[in-house]
Amino acid sequence: MDQFPLTRASLLFRLRDRRDSLAWSEFVEVYAPLVYQYARNHGVQDADAADVTQEVLRTCSHNLQKFQYDRNRGKFRSWLFTVVRTRLSNYRKSQYRHPQGRGDSEFSKHLEQFPAPMEDEEEQWVHEYQMRLFQWAATRIRSEFRRKTWRAFELTALEGKAPKDVAERLKMSVGAVYVAKTRVLKRIRTCVEKIDAESLEDFQ
Amino acid sequence: MIARWDCLEVQQMEELMENQLSRETERHLIDHIDECPKCQALMEKLSAGCKELAVLKQSTEQDTGTYGPAFFQAMERLKGESSEQEITVQLGPEEKELLGFLQESRNPELLGRFGRYEVFEMIGRGGMGILLKARDPLLDAIVAVKVLNPHLAPSATARMRFIREARAAAAITHNNVIRIHGVAERDGLSYLVMDFIPGKSLEERILEAEPLNLAEILRIGMQVALGVDAAHSQGVIHRDIKPGNILLENGLDRVKITDFGLAQVVDEEGLTQSGLIAGTPGYMSPEQAQEETVDYRSDLFSFGSLLYAMCTGAPPFRGKTSIAVIRRVCDEEPTPIHNLNPTIPDWLVDVIARLHRKNPDDRFKSAGEVADILRRHLAKIQHPGPVSPPGSSLPEIGSRKKRKRPAGTKAERKPNSRIRQWWRRATLIVRDFLNRFQAKS
Numbered sequence: 085m086d087q088f089p090l091t092r093a094s095l096l097f098r099l100r101d102r103r104d105s106l107a108w109s110e111f112v113e114v115y116a117p118l119v120y121q122y123a124r125n126h127g128v129q130d131a132d133a134a135d136v137t138q139e140v141l142r143t144c145s146h147n148l149q150k151f152q153y154d155r156n157r158g159k160f161r162s163w164l165f166t167v168v169r170t171r172l173s174n175y176r177k178s179q180y181r182h183p184q185g186r187g188d189s190e191f192s193k194h195l196e197q198f199p200a201p202m203e204d205e206e207e208q209w210v211h212e213y214q215m216r217l218f219q220w221a222a223t224r225i226r227s228e229f230r231r232k233t234w235r236a237f238e239l240t241a242l243e244g245k246a247p248k249d250v251a252e253r254l255k256m257s258v259g260a261v262y263v264a265k266t267r268v269l270k271r272i273r274t275c276v277e278k279i280d281a282e283s284l285e286d287f288q
Numbered sequence: 289m290i291a292r293w294d295c296l297e298v299q300q301m302e303e304l305m306e307n308q309l310s311r312e313t314e315r316h317l318i319d320h321i322d323e324c325p326k327c328q329a330l331m332e333k334l335s336a337g338c339k340e341l342a343v344l345k346q347s348t349e350q351d352t353g354t355y356g357p358a359f360f361q362a363m364e365r366l367k368g369e370s371s372e373q374e375i376t377v378q379l380g381p382e383e384k385e386l387l388g389f390l391q392e393s394r395n396p397e398l399l400g401r402f403g404r405y406e407v408f409e410m411i412g413r414g415g416m417g418i419l420l421k422a423r424d425p426l427l428d429a430i431v432a433v434k435v436l437n438p439h440l441a442p443s444a445t446a447r448m449r450f451i452r453e454a455r456a457a458a459a460i461t462h463n464n465v466i467r468i469h470g471v472a473e474r475d476g477l478s479y480l481v482m483d484f485i486p487g488k489s490l491e492e493r494i495l496e497a498e499p500l501n502l503a504e505i506l507r508i509g510m511q512v513a514l515g516v517d518a519a520h521s522q523g524v525i526h527r528d529i530k531p532g533n534i535l536l537e538n539g540l541d542r543v544k545i546t547d548f549g550l551a552q553v554v555d556e557e558g559l560t561q562s563g564l565i566a567g568t569p570g571y572m573s574p575e576q577a578q579e580e581t582v583d584y585r586s587d588l589f590s591f592g593s594l595l596y597a598m599c600t601g602a603p604p605f606r607g608k609t610s611i612a613v614i615r616r617v618c619d620e621e622p623t624p625i626h627n628l629n630p631t632i633p634d635w636l637v638d639v640i641a642r643l644h645r646k647n648p649d650d651r652f653k654s655a656g657e658v659a660d661i662l663r664r665h666l667a668k669i670q671h672p673g674p675v676s677p678p679g680s681s682l683p684e685i686g687s688r689k690k691r692k693r694p695a696g697t698k699a700e701r702k703p704n705s706r707i708r709q710w711w712r713r714a715t716l717i718v719r720d721f722l723n724r725f726q727a728k729s
Contacts, residue, residue, distance in 0.1 A: 108367070108369070109367045112363060112366045112367050113363075116359075116362065116363050116366060117353070117355070117359075120355065120359050120362075121353045124353070124354070129356075130356025130357065130358045130359065131356070131358040133356075133358070133359070134356070134358035134359050134361065134362035135358075135362070137359070137362050137366075138362045138365065138366055141366050142366075142369070145369070211343075214343045214347075215343055215346055215347040216347070218340075218343055218344045218347040219347035219348065222344065222347070222348060226496070226497040226498075227495055227496055227497050229497065231497060231499065231601065234497050241335075241341060241344070241345075242341075242344070242345050242348055247328070257318060257319075257322045258321070258322050258328075259317075259318035259319060259320070259321035259322035259323075260318055260322075262321050262328055262331050262332075263304060263305070263314075263318055263321070263331075265335060266301075266304075266305045266331050266334065266335035267305050267306075267307065269335045269341075269344075270305040270306060270335065272344065273340075
């Protein structure tokens, strides 16, 4: 029935409403660093990477509002990857047309910084995409927890310490350490889910 | 009640994770999990898959990357684009009332105009008034305009006082004090124009989960002390030193103190009408709370509370109501810092304790004296070596030339009657109530 089986609360859904400026700025906060870093990792300098980022995000805004991103055709992140790749290749072409007074040899060196697309390129993108989502979610919800709770989570979930040792170290009960860990994780998941529920499907 | 030997059901575990249970039930469940490996294993299983944890782990370890200046500009530009698509900036009815004094502007990007200032947005509101981000077309500069709540200064005398105080504050020129461009009146509204500082307040920083490390505490503390000292030597007392009034400038290690002397502006008339009092209970000095003689040493006490909050993450004197807070400020010692943060060195604990002396005579002689101590220790952290002999953690009092205070900073005694005290307490309750509805300014 609904062509967008996204929950009402999800960010992509909210972006369809142009007046929801909060959704948009959240979208920018999550995705701009991802796109920008991706461009930088592909040899694009600050100013140009910022331009590419702007173009990509504007394309997103445009298409999301016009319902041109159709979930049936694939996951949002794959669609986004296509947009990023297209923009990057347009950028490369424009560089070729306006090589900014570079000497030829220098320019060919410049071209070498853009390797041809490889098969695992999308895989790499998905990985970076997922990391960005979790990174954003973790930063975002961190202040909701007491320091001790967060520390218990960090030590158990991220540093792999045994709950018993952590309990001793933080002077908490073992039960409390378990609860701290699961609560933070649960919260991170909820947060990621609101941005892009599809990405959680990978982990089911 | 859940018996200790009952294992948790999945449903209960979900509820526990989502924080939906009463404290009582929660405690019982945690006690059970404490001793039940089966439930512990189930929790692990429910909380997250291994793959998800791996991504999370990598994402926290991963270098956040390098972001050039163009990136931040692009972010700002992009974020602004959604409001551009709208015809006008939409305001709620409450905001409309608050900002009713603005003149309309044809530019849809603007909230409106205030005199020559083009107002972009309201960046804060508090009991004192509202804070606007605006552009001054004459200087072509982004400024912050603070418009005093008209209820606070209903009389011409009160407004005169605001202007006088603001002028005194404008005379302070110091790196760590926000620069005031001017103060004026327009349509019966008093307002103040100052530098716009992009960044966050120390209050926001303290609320972040990442605690401040010692170097940060010393760097921020030292700059606050320097700014306060500069004001004191010009005869201006701040009266409301608290983390919310300290701005941390984006990307710079620079700290700016705002709202110098403004706390005093709110006089009796304003007080009775708005329930606002000068100062913030959690950071007030005992003499301020009791309406006794207030001089520059009151700022030293509040500065002690600020350092305390940076070290422990919370203000030293807390309570459910303002009255309870004030009672603690006046009669009690705060929880020892080492109970809350054992990493704070003894010398700093001693400095804070001395700033927190109930009797102003027992505190440091000047903010500058404290700045010196903080600077010395900061240097020691940054360049470990024999800067000063170990053990000389507390300064030799009097080693610094005693500075003569200008007459203006000393004591203004106010009549201390029972009625005034009663009023004060009543207004505190009102303020407490109001604060719950007001956004942070």
